[in-house]
Amino acid sequence: MKFYKDHYDVIVIGGALAGLSSALMLADKGLDVLVLERHNLPGGIATSFVRGGMEIEAALHEMMSIGPKENRLKVGKFLDDMGVDIDWLPVPEAYHASLPGLEVTLHPGLERFSREIDEKVPGTYDKVLRLLKLCDEVFNSVNELSIHPMSKAQMLLKHEAFVKTAGYSTKEVIDTFDLPQQAVDLLSPYWIYVGSSFSDLPFTIFSVLMADYVGYGSFIPRKFSHEMSLKMAERAEEMGVQIEYRQHVDKILVRKNRVYGVRTARGDEIYADYVISSAYPNAVYSHMIEPASAVPEEATKMVNARRLGLTAFSVILILDREAEELNIHDYSIFRGDTMDTDVLYDNLAGLGPYRYLTCICHNYGNPDATPPGTCSFSVTVLPRVDGWKEVTADEYDAVKHKVARQVIDDMSAYFGVNLLDHVLEAVIETPMTVAHYTGAWNGCIYGYSHTMEDHIIARLQTAEHEHFIDGLEFAGAHAISGDGMGPQVTNGRKAAKNILDDLAEKEAGKK
Ligand SMILES: Cc1cc2nc3c(=O)[nH]c(=O)nc-3n(C[C@H](O)[C@H](O)[C@H](O)COP(=O)(O)OP(=O)(O)OC[C@H]3O[C@@H](n4cnc5c(N)ncnc54)[C@H](O)[C@@H]3O)c2cc1C
Structure with a gap:
């Protein structure tokens, strides 16, 4: 029996959240899909590992866009609709902020969040709530406009808040609320989830972040992020998708500016009408397109012009006491010695000491995360790629242990343990x-x-022109909805939708 079919409708490179979402959506519409994943498991970053007989979350702190069962948001709804049955647990709080002069735990819900900030910074309730409601309005507009694009005139009529704030940075809009600095600081911790400083972060992106996380709360799967990956892969296979692991795609084959297949590292040439790549455009356009002469100059310019976002450094500990006994009282802690995001962004360019940490104690979201009498605690820094790119193989071990020691010592001093x-x-x-x-x-x-120079709205407008090679789509944190596990589902769906739209146009004789 042959390993691969003679031809597929779509080949998806990468079996993580984005690629699997594409596969689910395409299989649901009856397309013949092959997923090729280089690792021996699905999920990419959405994974877990086993140490000392315990399963340990590798990455996920919290998922956005899930929502409670009776009021699912877009990612939760898509997974439900596709029959991917995940046991979601609500995260009990928004976050504990440990910032200069501030120790506050804030909870989801726009009113509750505003009231809790007001308790710490009196007299701010109305303004904070007004700001959060503005975020919510922009968020609703973004959701609607991503499905129903409309003319500028219609947009002005129906989505005034979105249009009015779209050209401004987060800092510029927040400044108009004239809030005391401590209130601004308490509104800032999630900045790290997108990683641009407030003077460079479009308010549109801040709005989505705040309205989703604060408005609806976040969720985690009971069996860690790998529950999502495994169940999505399982469901995709039930729907007829072929998934092959340990298959690194080396080349994307192009003829007359149209993809016609891929070649794997072990030499298999596999043919398809469309290819969706989870590999970064940087990798695709620098060494994956065959022949290399098929890479348009604009594609190279595009990847060189874009600024790479953050990477991750994380220390994950399983500790021999219940969390309370170690003075760990919260699910999520954001800790910084300043909340000036310009200063913090600069700090992330190096190799530490890092000034902004994000910590998770899983047991507060999932009491069964570790056996009784123990707890799981992780400290994460999200540095820029700049500093780490320069670390040589010889220095690597020393740098890694130095940074790990710094972040553990910082949190030990904070807990007094x-x-x-x-x-x-x-x-x-x-x-x-x-x-x-x-x-x-x-x-x-x-x-x-996402920056003021490379704004989501501009990206939406240029997306069509960035289809440099026919039949080639991208799905991953590098795609239009950006980073995060929830947005990967949206990115995967968008890539699938582009293919379905293209097929529909062809069928209608428009192409
Ligand atoms: C420590 C940490 C904490 C995080 N916390 C959160 C959080 O709390 N909430 C949140 O929403 N997000 C979080 N994230 C970010 C989130 O995980 C990422 O933004 C997102 O998962 C990226 O998804 P992706 O599909 O782009 O990439 P990946 O998950 O890396 O998927 C790419 C897949 O493609 C495969 N692949 C690549 N190239 C090839 C090839 N040539 N051939 C075959 N297969 C290939 C890879 O093996 C991989 O499976 C965290 C990340 C880390 C590291």
Whole structure:
């Protein structure tokens, strides 16, 4: 029996959240889909590992766009609709902010969040709530416009808040609310989930972040992020998708500016009408297109012009006590010695000491995350790729342990407990770990930064012109909806939709 069919409708490179979402949507419409994944498991970054007999989350802190069962948001709804049955657990809080002069735990719900900020910074309730409601309005517009594009005139009539704020940075809009600095600081911690400083982050993106996370709360799968990957892969196979693991795609085959297949590292040539790539455009246009002469100059210019987002450094500890006994009281802690995001962004360019940490104690979201009498605690820094790119093989071990020591010592001092005295298992993930396991360009987990120069709205308008090679789509953090596990589902769906639209146009004789 032949391993591969003679021809597929679509080949998807990468069996992580984006690629699997594309596969699910295309299979649902009856297309013949092959997924090729270089690793021996699905999921990419959405994975877990086993140490000391315990399954440990590798990455996920919290998922956006899920929503409770009775009021699912777009990602939760898509997974439900596709029959991917995930046991979602609500995260109990938005975050604990540990910032200069501030120790506050804030909870989801626009009113509750505003009231809790007001308790710490009195007199701010009305303004904070007004700001969050503005975010919510922009968020609803973004959701509607991404499905129903409309003319500028219609947009002005129906989506005034969106249009009015679209050209401004987060800082510019927040400044108009004239809030005390401490209130602004308490509204800022999620900045790291997109990784552009507030003076460079489009308010549109901030709005989506705040309205989704604060308005609806976040969720985690009971069996870690790998529950999503495994169940999506399982469901895709039930729907007829062929998934092959340990198949690294080396080349994307192009003829007359149209893809016609791929070649794997072991030499199999496989043919299809469309290819969806989870590999970064940087990798695709620099060495995956065959022949190399088929790479248009504009494609090279595009990847060179875009700024890569952040990568990740994470220390994951399994500790020999319940969290409370170690003075760990929250699911999520954002800790910084300043909340000036310009200063923090600069700090992320180096190799530490890092000034902004994000920590998770899984047991508060999922009491069964580890056996009784233990807890799981992780400290994550999301550095820029710049500093880590320069680390040589000889320096790697020393740098990795130095940074791990810094972040553990910082959190030990904060809790008043030496965490190192309680370690049962410890794992250090670096940008190199990410690059090694997923092939991500420079270990980048965030795709391209959303900035005022490379604004989401401009990207939406140029998306059509960035289809440099017919039949080639991209799905991953590098695609239009950007980073995060939830947005990968949206990116995957968008790539699938582009193919379905193209097929529909062909059928209608428009192409
Ligand atoms: C420590 C950490 C914490 C995080 N926390 C959160 C969080 O709390 N919430 C959140 O939403 N996001 C979080 N993220 C970010 C999120 O995981 C990423 O933005 C997102 O998963 C990226 O998805 P992706 O599909 O672009 O990439 P990946 O998950 O890397 O998927 C790419 C897939 O393609 C495969 N592939 C690549 N090239 C090839 C090839 N040539 N041939 C075959 N297969 C190939 C890879 O093996 C991989 O499976 C975190 C990330 C890290 C590292």
